Amino acid sequence: MGRKLLTEHINVEGIQSFDVYRKHGGYASVEKALKTMTPEEVVEEVKASGLRGRGGAGFPTGMKWSFLAKPEGKPRYLVCNADESEPGTFKDRYLMEKLPHLLIEGMITSSYALGCRTSYIYIRGELLYVLRILEKAIAEAYANGFLGENILGSGYSLDLHVHPGGGAYICGEETALLESLEGKRGNPRNKPPFPAVWGLYGCPTVVNNVESIATVPWIVTNTGAEYAKFGVGRSAGTKLISAGGNINKPGVYEIELGVPVEEFIYSDEYCGGIWKGRDMKAVIAGGSSVPILPKELILKTAAGEDRLMTYESLSDGGFATGTMLGSGGFFVMDDHTCIVRHTWTLARFYHHESCGQCSPCREGTGWMEKVLHRIEYGHGHMHDIDLLVSVAKQIEGNTICPLGDAAAWPVAAAVRHFREEFEWHVKHPQAATAPGAVFNKAESVLA
Amino acid sequence: MDQTVEKKEVQFSEGAMAEIRRYISHYPEGRQKSAILPILHIAQAEFGGWVSPEVMDKVAEILNILPIEVYEVATFYTMFNLKPVGKHVLEVCRTGPCMLRGSDQLIEHLENRLGCKVGETSADGNFTLKTVECLASCGTGPMLQVREKFYENLDPASADQMLEELKALTVRKPWEENY
Numbered sequence: 001m002g003r004k005l006l007t008e009h010i011n012v013e014g015i016q017s018f019d020v021y022r023k024h025g026g027y028a029s030v031e032k033a034l035k036t037m038t039p040e041e042v043v044e045e046v047k048a049s050g051l052r053g054r055g056g057a058g059f060p061t062g063m064k065w066s067f068l069a070k071p072e073g074k075p076r077y078l079v080c081n082a083d084e085s086e087p088g089t090f091k092d093r094y095l096m097e098k099l100p101h102l103l104i105e106g107m108i109t110s111s112y113a114l115g116c117r118t119s120y121i122y123i124r125g126e127l128l129y130v131l132r133i134l135e136k137a138i139a140e141a142y143a144n145g146f147l148g149e150n151i152l153g154s155g156y157s158l159d160l161h162v163h164p165g166g167g168a169y170i171c172g173e174e175t176a177l178l179e180s181l182e183g184k185r186g187n188p189r190n191k192p193p194f195p196a197v198w199g200l201y202g203c204p205t206v207v208n209n210v211e212s213i214a215t216v217p218w219i220v221t222n223t224g225a226e227y228a229k230f231g232v233g234r235s236a237g238t239k240l241i242s243a244g245g246n247i248n249k250p251g252v253y254e255i256e257l258g259v260p261v262e263e264f265i266y267s268d269e270y271c272g273g274i275w276k277g278r279d280m281k282a283v284i285a286g287g288s289s290v291p292i293l294p295k296e297l298i299l300k301t302a303a304g305e306d307r308l309m310t311y312e313s314l315s316d317g318g319f320a321t322g323t324m325l326g327s328g329g330f331f332v333m334d335d336h337t338c339i340v341r342h343t344w345t346l347a348r349f350y351h352h353e354s355c356g357q358c359s360p361c362r363e364g365t366g367w368m369e370k371v372l373h374r375i376e377y378g379h380g381h382m383h384d385i386d387l388l389v390s391v392a393k394q395i396e397g398n399t400i401c402p403l404g405d406a407a408a409w410p411v412a413a414a415v416r417h418f419r420e421e422f423e424w425h426v427k428h429p430q431a432a433t434a435p436g437a438v439f440n441k442a443e444s445v446l447a
Numbered sequence: 448m449d450q451t452v453e454k455k456e457v458q459f460s461e462g463a464m465a466e467i468r469r470y471i472s473h474y475p476e477g478r479q480k481s482a483i484l485p486i487l488h489i490a491q492a493e494f495g496g497w498v499s500p501e502v503m504d505k506v507a508e509i510l511n512i513l514p515i516e517v518y519e520v521a522t523f524y525t526m527f528n529l530k531p532v533g534k535h536v537l538e539v540c541r542t543g544p545c546m547l548r549g550s551d552q553l554i555e556h557l558e559n560r561l562g563c564k565v566g567e568t569s570a571d572g573n574f575t576l577k578t579v580e581c582l583a584s585c586g587t588g589p590m591l592q593v594r595e596k597f598y599e600n601l602d603p604a605s606a607d608q609m610l611e612e613l614k615a616l617t618v619r620k621p622w623e624e625n626y
Contacts, residue, residue, distance in 0.1 A: 087542045087581040129595040161473040166484045166524025183480035185523040245547045250586035331544045345543045
């Protein structure tokens with residue numbers, strides 16, 4: 001059983017309340033930081049921990065903090081990105097719902113480190129029920145002197161508010177999130193300037209994912225050096241993995257980075273194997289934006305080494321034979337899954353969620369959805385398959401924000417690894433559109 | 448002579464106004480526009496699950512901004528219904544991870560039960576059926592959302608039971624007692 005740093009007390013009865021949370025060591029990092037450490041020392045601990053942004057990009061959190069500009073006379077903001085919308089990812093929702101005070105504690109300690117007087121949690125609008133849980137917990141923190149004026153007599157003051165979005169995946173992109181928080185459409189900003197210089201209301205701003213901020217209390221309480229002892233190399237610490245799809249035990253698992261993928265999928269401690277006694281066909285390991293991998297390549301790298309749950313091992317082989325850890329949205333497809341149909345649902349998602357600002361993304365995501373739809377519904381041509389790859393290539397790298405790449409990668413990877421299945425759909429439209437029909441490699445050789 | 452067409456006066460309840468004022472207080476002075484999204488959520492709960500142009504104009508008036516600033520936001524974010532809806536809006540997740548666990552079948556089942564297609568409202572006015580993209584409930588799919596509640600791990604039997612419960616349910620607003 002791996003060590004749990006974030007979720008150790010998650011199933012304790014009443015842990016959503018301030019008193020129970022406090023009884024289990026809660027808010028220790030606020031006391032330690034505000035009473036015994038300077039803000040710079042807190043930043044140094046987070047740097048030393050090796051913590052990497054848990055929202056998907058994996059950028060070192062401490063380094064991001066150290067980029068924050070500190071001009072005189074301008075407020076600085078910390079904004080928590082709780083706009084979790086990446087298909088396959090549901091760990092932040094779980095964490096906020098079950099352990100609201102952990103996020104609040106992380107927000108206070110982090111805000112102190114960054115010198116913020118007001119901080120926001122931007123939560124996706126669909127999670128209004130979680131917003132109410134957080135607001136209740138925030139009220140308790142105020143009542144107990146952990147928020148508001150002169151926290152614990154330290155002279156440090158902080159206000160914390162929760163802000164709901166309105167249903168837009170793009171607002172998970174940090175500059176779109178800031179636009180949205182200012183009351184505008186969620187159109188990403190051109191960069192530079194980066195939020196560290198020009199963020200919320202034109203002030204220096206740090207935007208961090210829920211899980212990243214929720215990790216700060218452990219690091220500050222136990223030191224960054226202790227945190228760095230968990231995990232493997234540059235993949236330090238633990239990570240919440242949202243496990244879904246065709247497995248026996250879907251749910252959120254906190255793993256120590258470095259667990260072999262095979263163990264994660266098949267052991268009873270985690271996913272518990274493939275449901276209905278079936279075989280595994282493919283996995284998307286880090287949220288819908290990362291490349292899909294077939295069974296052989298998710299279990300072993302192209303060089304034949306065991307694939308591990310780390311940033312480095314999952315990306316081994318680049319996009320030719322590897323993928324990414326991303327947000328940790330790990331979903332498994334059994335051998336009854338139609339890859340064409342699944343890829344079409346993802347293309348439809350990105351088309352729906354494109355903000356429309358950049359032509360390659362606005363138009364390209366629509367074309368990919370249409371072409372995939374026609375292949376799935378038996379009207380495809382052989383050249384459509386290369387057309388998909390071509391459109392994906394022309395979106396990639398040609399947009400203001402990463403949504404374009406995120407839309408292109410899953411389509412390109414599905415064709416890369418499952419081209420035969422796309423060809424089968426084109427060659428056998430009747431068979432492919434029959435209810436429940438799924439391409440089977442062995443049978444297709446006979447056909 | 449007054450030529451203006453008579454407009455229906457939009458009035459938020461005292462409970463809703465208290466919520467609106469609370470949200471506006473969260474942002475720095477002069478940045479009250481930040482409260483658009485929270486207020487649109489309040490407006491949608493207050494006025495039967497959708498926001499009309501008159502309601503958007505009222506929001507603009509409260510925030511002291513131009514109506515277009517509210518329109519462009521309300522039309523960008525998918526949670527806001529811009530046309531009248533049934534008593535309950537069923538928002539079914541249709542994205543890949545839910546599809547793997549049976550969302551296609553759930554949508555088909557609901558269409559049959561309600562006698563209407565996605566995007567339509569049932570003849571009795573009780574349900575509007577919508578599909579939405581990923582709701583961060585991938586481990587508990589297929590699922591759907593009704594206002595602030597998630598209904599997860601649905602199969603035909605539990606979906607039917609949910610429909611019965613919703614039919615009988617009195618819809619309350621978040622700032623009302625017994626919410």
